[in-house]
Amino acid sequence: MDTSLPKLDQFLAAVEAATTDGSLVRLALRMPFGADETLKSVDIKPATIRDALKLSFTFHHKTRDLTQNHPPDGAIGQLKRLIEKDFRQAFLFTTGFDLAYDAQGKQPRLKQTEATSKAPATLEHDREKARPIKAVEANWLAALGVTGADGQVLKAAGDKFRQINRYVEILGPLLKAIPPDRLKRVVDMGAGKGYLTFAVADYLCQLDRQSTDVVGVEFRQDLVDFCNRTAQDSEIGNLSFAQGTIESFDSTGADALIALHACDTATDDAIAKGIAAGAELIVVAPCCHKQIRREMEAAHQGTDLDFVTRHGIFLERQAEMVTDAMRAMILEHFGYSTKVFEFISDVHTPKNVLIVGTKTRRGKDAGALKRLEAAKAYFGIRRHHLEDALGL
Ligand SMILES: C[S@@+](CC[C@H](N)C(=O)[O-])C[C@H]1O[C@@H](n2cnc3c(N)ncnc32)[C@H](O)[C@@H]1O
Structure with missing residues (x-):
């Protein structure tokens, strides 16, 4: 040279x-x-x-x-x-x-x-593979440590990048299907570092739907400050983060509610906030299932079901299925059609179940509550936290 x-x-x-x-x-x-x-x-x-x-x-x-x-x-x-x-x-x-x-x-x-x-x-x-969130265009990805200064995905962040895109591939069409005048506000409960919150706001900007506010709710003040700074630097105007607990957040006006890996009963609190707001769309990827696990563990000792739940791993899997299936039943009671599916390979994360509730009916389905009562009795569960969160 x-x-x-x-x-x-x-x-x-x-x-x-x-x-x-x-x-x-x-x-x-x-x-x-x-x-x-x-x-x-x-x-x-x-x-x-x-x-x-x-x-x-x-x-x-x-x-x-x-x-x-x-x-x-x-x-x-x-x-x-x-x-x-x-x-x-x-x-x-x-x-x-x-x-x-x-x-x-x-x-x-x-x-x-x-x-x-x-x-x-x-x-x-x-x-370039057609992805809804493109590494070189989404400048917020660099602040979140997913891409480097040149806009290329960092080696260690490849899984995160794929996950972000997978969420948007699933969530995007669901959000797009809601007419703009009925999608004024999307709330992400337990937003953490904001990967999903930024991705949703970015996607809505791509659709030219900046009139939809995207709000991330997070308990940790440091993460809220970091995310608000990053949103400002990235010039994503419709995105903001609020410090507080999910339980105390006023969800009035939330048309879509999402919660990704909000721990244990925080997922229930998030669903309850979505139902209370009458949100058109509720999408949650649950995290751990400790509340129901504890109830089942205590109830099954010495019963016919003990042969399954005395093994820790089976108890965990059973608690996951029962907790989430009951969440779906309660959503159905409140007029939501539900789908439960794996959204990403379990190679990337075992927390890969997504519950999607779409508001399709007005009024309540008493039959769903009856089925819930029968299921609770069968599994020896006294209360599901979502019932308490909704005052059922
Ligand atoms: C496992 S992280 C997931 C973060 C983000 N949703 C994601 O998937 O990248 C869970 C986040 O939820 C927050 N959180 C948990 N319980 C909460 C509550 N009750 N109220 C507000 N934030 C909560 C935690 O501080 C944490 O940042």
Whole structure:
């Protein structure tokens, strides 16, 4: 590298050399500052198109992607213009080294590091797998530690990224099916670090439904502060986080209620808040099932069911099924049609059951409560926490 050249020329010379000798893996342009405020990032890959080498530029705009393919000579000129006018950071990835160009400070800087990928680019003219949340576009993913500065998913966060997308693949169509005037507010109970809350807000923005508020409710103040800061930095206007307990949250006006892995009876409290608000949609992925487990453990000793529940693992599985099936029954009592299914492979997490309740009926179904009473008697359960939370 000729270090007497300006840093940008050194960077472009390295790109040219990597393109010529076939070591180019990809390029990434980040930290936009140009006139086009919709342009968020650009990714560039070598590709063979009609037997000729091209550099394929994907321009990620706020609501769409545009692709342009340039022969290598033209591509270097285009890259130079983009770095000068639109992006403060450029990353070159080759099979030999990574090179970062950073023009955020007074003087541009270049930093060469070990190659992230030693595998050459495939040169196939492929498309990024269609995912509702795209790594390079969702800037909040970097703050949550899912992607790096270049917008690529970090190795350790691959499962999280897949999970986030899986939730949106399931939740997205359910939310989309609710007419905008009936979906003013989505509440995420026990939001934690906000992975799902951000994903839902992002998805609604993609649908141009910013008029729907998304609120994350979380007990821990540090997480609430972090998530509110990240929402502001990411310019997701319809998203906010509130500190407090699920039990004490005023859910009035919640049209959709979600709760992902809210511990034990917190899931019941979340469902109760959704029912109280008359939410159109209630979606929960339960976590642990301690309350019913304790009741069953005490009730089954010395009974016919003891042969199952004396084994800890079977007691746990039984408690999970019974707790969640009863939640579904109670939802049905309040006019919700329910579906219970595994939403992600248990390789990623054993907490993979989703209960989806969609409000389809007005009034109450007394039959569901009768079935609940019979089931409780059979399993020796005195009270299900959801009954208490609803004052049943
Ligand atoms: C296992 S984490 C799940 C976080 C998030 N939903 C996710 O899946 O990434 C559960 C979160 O719920 C919060 N939480 C548990 N019980 C709560 C309650 N009763 N009220 C408010 N937050 C609660 C915890 O502080 C924690 O951050």
